[in-house]
Amino acid sequence: MFDYHVHSLFSADSKMKLEDACDAAIAAGVKEIAFTEHIDYFYPNCDLIFDFDYQEYAKAVEVIQEKYREKLTVLKAVEIGIHPFKHLENKEFANSHYFDFIIGSVHLADDLDLHNGDYFKEKTLDEAVETYFLTINQYVKEFKDFNVLGHLTLIKRYLHYVKAHWADVKWKNYYDIIEDTFKALIETERGIEVNMSGFRYRIDCALPDLPFLKLYKDVGGEIITVGTDAHSKHFVGKHLDLGYELLGKAGFKYVTTFRERKPKFVPINLR
Numbered sequence: 001m002f003d004y005h006v007h008s009l010f011s012a013d014s015k016m017k018l019e020d021a022c023d024a025a026i027a028a029g030v031k032e033i034a035f036t037e038h039i040d041y042f043y044p045n046c047d048l049i050f051d052f053d054y055q056e057y058a059k060a061v062e063v064i065q066e067k068y069r070e071k072l073t074v075l076k077a078v079e080i081g082i083h084p085f086k087h088l089e090n091k092e093f094a095n096s097h098y099f100d101f102i103i104g105s106v107h108l109a110d111d112l113d114l115h116n117g118d119y120f121k122e123k124t125l126d127e128a129v130e131t132y133f134l135t136i137n138q139y140v141k142e143f144k145d146f147n148v149l150g151h152l153t154l155i156k157r158y159l160h161y162v163k164a165h166w167a168d169v170k171w172k173n174y175y176d177i178i179e180d181t182f183k184a185l186i187e188t189e190r191g192i193e194v195n196m197s198g199f200r201y202r203i204d205c206a207l208p209d210l211p212f213l214k215l216y217k218d219v220g221g222e223i224i225t226v227g228t229d230a231h232s233k234h235f236v237g238k239h240l241d242l243g244y245e246l247l248g249k250a251g252f253k254y255v256t257t258f259r260e261r262k263p264k265f266v267p268i269n270l271r
């Protein structure tokens with residue numbers, strides 16, 4: 001298995017040591033781990049600074065790569081928070097440093113945070129969900145310097161702010177927007193990830209879940225990774241098996257790995 005979404009202490013919201021993540025990964029049967037540290041250059045009303053020193057990060061990862069060489073492949077990666085105010089800085093960061101793999105994620109919509117609930121104030125459930133998907137659609141067309149779109153349907157984690165559950169949402173109403181988003185990704189050799197953090201947040205589903213994975217497959221999607229989004233060692237490698245199971249159910253025969261931001265397709269049964 002490959003855990004393609006892990007945050008170490010180089011991310012502002014994690015304290016996990018690289019070694020602890022690697023030991024947990026090996027114990028969970030993971031063969032490859034990507035340290036996808038946060039950069040999120042526009043993040044209002046938040047005390048954390050989502051940025052890291054690339055040189056320090058690269059040096060630390062290289063030490064770990066050497067230490068774990070026989071047991072685990074360790075990749076340099078980043079999770080870029082996409083926002084129109086920061087497209088240029090994000091592009092510069094992505095292209096002036098070496099990365100094996102880049103996730104592009106949308107953590108805000110309407111310039112407001114989903115996580116702290118600001119985004120949901122004065123919105124109905126439908127407005128919140130539609131604006132969320134339209135925002136992602138716009139952003140992936142404007143900013144292309146990443147390999148997979150992170151945690152599509154992240155909004156499911158925060159629907160308690162509008163007193164709803166994700167099962168209440170008529171997701172099909174947004175399939176046109178989502179299909180268009182998938183096509184924009186596919187045309188530019190990008191893909192999506194299956195993010196297993198939903199199980200940690202007690203919503204018991206992958207982000208995105210099976211119907212979206214089927215839709216992605218139906219419109220020709222091939223590039224797809226699976227990651228835990230672990231911020232502590234307890235979650236490294238956790239639920240990845242469920243993610244691969246979903247890929248199989250959606251009709252995927254391969255999962256994607258990356259080197260130097262180039263995709264490689266590995267049969268799911270040989271992972």
Ligand SMILES: [Zn+2]
Pocket residue numbers: 079105107150151
């Ligand atoms: Zn994220």
Ligand SMILES: [Zn+2]
Pocket residue numbers: 005007079229
């Ligand atoms: Zn993340």
